[in-house]
Amino acid sequence: MALSTHTTTTGFLLPSIHSAPPFFTQQPNPTTQSIASEQWIRLILSYARHRRLFTLRVEDAETAGNDWDEVLRNERINRRVLPSYLSAIIASMAAKNVAAYEPPKQNRSALLYWRLPEEWAEVLHEWAISTGQLNTILTFYDITDPPIESPLTNIPLPLLRKAITILAKTNRAQLIGVADGEGVRFFAGSK
Amino acid sequence: MALYRYTRPVDGTIPVQALLYNDEELLASQEGVGVYNGLQKSPAHQSGTVHVTTHRLFYIDRKRTRNSFALDLGYVTQTEYYAGLFKSSPKVTLHLASSATSSTSNPSSSFNPSTSSTWECDVCAYRNPPGLSPAAARICGLCGVPRGSVPSSSSASSTPPSAPSPLSAATITMHHDPEEGIPCPACTFLNHPSLRTCEICGGSLPRPARRRQHSTAASKSAPSSRPGSLYNSDLDADDDEDGEEDGEEEGGGRGEGGEVGMIKISFRKGGDKPFYNVLKRSLKGKGWEIKGYTSRTQTGNSSEPERNTIGRSGISGILRTVETSAQGRESNMKDALSDLEALMVKAGDMVRLAAELNERLTAMSSSAAGTVSSAYSAPGRTGLPEPEEATFIRSSLSQLGLQMTNAPVTLDMMKDERKWYEGLARELAGVLQGSNDGRGKEAAGMMKHRGIIALDEVWGGWNRARGVALIPPQTFLLTLPLLPAHTSPPINQRTFASGLSVLHTPPYTAAAFASRLSGLITLSGPMTTMGISEEERLTVALAGEMVAAVETDGGVCRDDAGCFITGGGVGFGGGEVRWWLNVFSGYVWDGQE
Known part of the structure; x- marks a missing residue:
């Protein structure tokens, strides 16, 4: 019964509740279940942040051998999250606006907002300023795969587009159509 | 009197079992009884044991075994039972058939085989064994043809009992010394007096004329049965030898020879009821008739006993x-x-x-x-x-x-109903918790060892306890709310989410059970429903219901075996839910931020 935290091979500190077998079972009692999913969401988001993972699929619970193994399975207590339970967790994340189904209109896979789009927008703008790329046109590829690693490396395009849209609302960025895709131009930011 | 007319002395020194016919069965015995001859006590039979068999009623005197007698149940026409009052002991009265003596009028007309010896059937030459009841002994055990139905020239010389004269001696058994037997002229083996050939060498035995008279009487064992219709001559023989003791009673008996007799058995030491029941059953069974002859049918158509026997x-x-x-x-x-x-x-x-x-x-x-409502209209008819x-x-x-x-349904009736329900609740409380009042602990009560019990079981048990005037379920449900008032500790009704209703004692209220369950899990780790049911001594279904109720309150949470990575589980049954304390309530995040 004495539950303890555990550090995974990737250096992530799992909470003690991850060692409790009931954590992996969907609880019929709504009060209990709300607490459980709260902990799950927190665990998933912090792990995603730790591993810089952006998507979570229901399939991740079905088979072993993917990025989410350390969270969705606990070999030490012989428990795993059932796909149905993971699907329910994702649904509750989408409802709490900490994830969004991506692509939309399905519920098998979701984009995780371990930073909200507004936060990403700020990150993106700061990155543009810090690298001196204001007023120049950048392709999405330049942002997601810059020569120097940035917080935005590998950011999924839908999330990037959302962040740019938010910046555009405050006139700090402009979405431009270019010949081979889309581009963006950042501005200094004026209210 | 009746006692001497109908009964026949037996040797009281040997156990009753040995007096029985082969086809007779001892049904019951009762000691400490006295016998009334007619309405008067029979002074010679005041302390003894009475035995009832399928055929006869035995009285074995405790002290003076000579006074023992047997009575053929075939004579009994009617029985009466008297339960006893104050100092008067319970009694069973046996009315005896008046016709019993009629057959004695012409003893020679009916055939009276002695049952104490073997006889050979004239038809099939089967050697019938001794020891059967008189009725059974009349017909051949193999072919069913009555004995003597075929006139045989050799019967007179070959079968000693066929002569009527030794029969009188058949009843004097107790006064005779046991016969030493007939020595075989060839091998000198002492044969049983009733045998005609030597048991060892098969040679024919001499039959001395003087001996022959008593050869049948000598057998003291079971088959010393009575050749019923010749009783009067038996009595004479008995009187001749035993006259000095029973003289005056016998004289009285002669006086009222013709009327219906009766015998009373007085049970001084109880046991009357069971004995009477057995007696009735034995009379009903008519064991003495089974094989054919009965003393009654015989007296009824004694002129043609052969035909009757053949028909049977x-x-x-x-x-x-x-x-x-x-x-x-x-x-x-x-x-x-x-x-x-x-x-x-x-x-x-x-x-x-x-x-x-x-x-x-x-x-x-x-x-x-x-008329009244015409007088004042306001209150209307309801108030009347x-x-x-x-x-x-x-x-x-x-x-x-x-x-x-x-x-x-008037208010009056309602009052009665309420009272009725109160009474029912009190009764149900007795059924559930046992009735300790009055005669000690006779009923343990359904909930003596169980704190919780399903309604259907209570209903069934209650009705079984009532036996008559069963309670319909509706009334039962109406009675339940009144139950806590009549029980201590109070028994309450509880309905689970599934609709299952139970009655339970205070230890099984939701709160009490939840705290006990959490204590149990803390102590012995996560448990399955099965384990909990074992621990709590509940049925699995009931335990499941109660745990589910606790889960609804957030007391426990489940760990489904379906979430196992490998197999159904490690060490315990797969697919089962194990119950944990609620690990989520009060949990503070201690993982990575």
Whole structure:
């Protein structure tokens, strides 16, 4: 019964509740279940942040051998999250606006907002300023795969587009159509 | 008197079992009894043991074994039972058939085989063994032909008992020294006196004329049975030897020779009831008739005993038995049905009477209401009280189950109902918790060792305890709310989410069970429903219901075996839910931020 935290091979500190077998079972009692999913969401988001993972699929619970193994399975207590339970967790994340189904209109896979789009927008703008790329046109590829690693490396395009849209609302960025895709131009930011 | 006319002395020194015929069975015994000869006590038979068999009634005197006697149950026409009052002991009266002596008028006409010796059937030459009851001994055990039905020239010389003279000696058994037997002229083996050939070498035995007279009497063992119809001559023989003791009683007996006799058995040391039951059963069974002859049929048509006997044996005998039993059954059924019909007629009368009464009452009250409501209109008819008699009659009718459809349920009746429910609740409390009042602990109660019990079981158990006037489920449910007031500790009803209703003692309230369950899990780790049911001594289903109730309150949470990575589980049954304390409540995040 004495539950303890555990550090995974990737250096992530799992909470003690991850060692409790009931954590992996969907609880019929709504009060209990709300607490459980709260902990799950927190665990998933912090792990995603730790591993810089952006998507979570229901399939991740079905088979072993993917990025989410350390969270969705606990070999030490012989428990795993059932796909149905993971699907329910994702649904509750989408409802709490900490994830969004991506692509939309399905519920098998979701984009995780371990930073909200507004936060990403700020990150993106700061990155543009810090690298001196204001007023120049950048392709999405330049942002997601810059020569120097940035917080935005590998950011999924839908999330990037959302962040740019938010910046555009405050006139700090402009979405431009270019010949081979889309581009963006950042501005200094004026209210 | 009756005692001496119907009974036959037996040797009281040997156990009763040894006095029985081969086809006779000892059914019951009772010691400490006295015998009344007619209405008077028989002084010679005041302390002994009475045994009832399928054929006979034995009285074995405790001190003076010479006074022991046996009575053929075939003589008994009627029995009476007297339960006893104050100092008077319970008694069983046996009325004896008056016709029993009639057959003695012509002893020579009926054939009276002694049962104490073997005899050879004239037809099939089967050697019939001794020791059967007189009725059974009359016919051949193999072919069913009555003995002596075929006149045999050699019978007189070959079968000693066929001569009537030794029969008189058959009853004097106890006064004779045991016969030493007949020495075989060839091998000198001392043979049983009733044997005609030597048991060892097979040579024929000499039959001395003097011995022959007593050869049958010498056998003291079981088959010393009575050749029933020759009783008077037996008595004479007995009197001759035993006269100095029973002289005056016997003289009295002679005096009222012709009338119906009776014998009373007084049970000084109890045991009367079971004995009487056994006696009745034995009389009903008519064990002495089974093989054919009965003393009664014999006296009825003593002129043609042979025909009767033939009819009773073989296939025709079986057919006749079946016929007789079918007839008997039919007549019994008819009797029962006529009783039922009479009852139904009476019930119809009752219902009609009730209906009439009710109508008259309704008419009376409505007319009364009409006159009163014309006098003052405001309160209306509802406030009118019915006459007390009317309500009383109606409630009595409803209690009798004769409630009419148009009869209103009055307040009076309601009062009675409430009282009734109160009474029911009290009774149910007794059934559940045991009735300790009165005669000590006779009923343990259904909930003595169990704190929780399902309603259906309670209902079934209660009705089983009642036996009659069973309680319908509706009434049962109405009784339950009153139950806590009559029980200590109070027994309450509880209904689970699934709709299952139970009765439970305070330890099984939701709160008490939840705290006990959490203690249990803390102590012995996560548990399955099965484990909990074992621990709590509940059925699995009931334990499941109770744990589910605790889960709904957030006391426990589940760990489903379906979430195992490998197999159904490690060490415990797969697919099962193990219950944990609620690990989520009060959890503070201690993982990576």
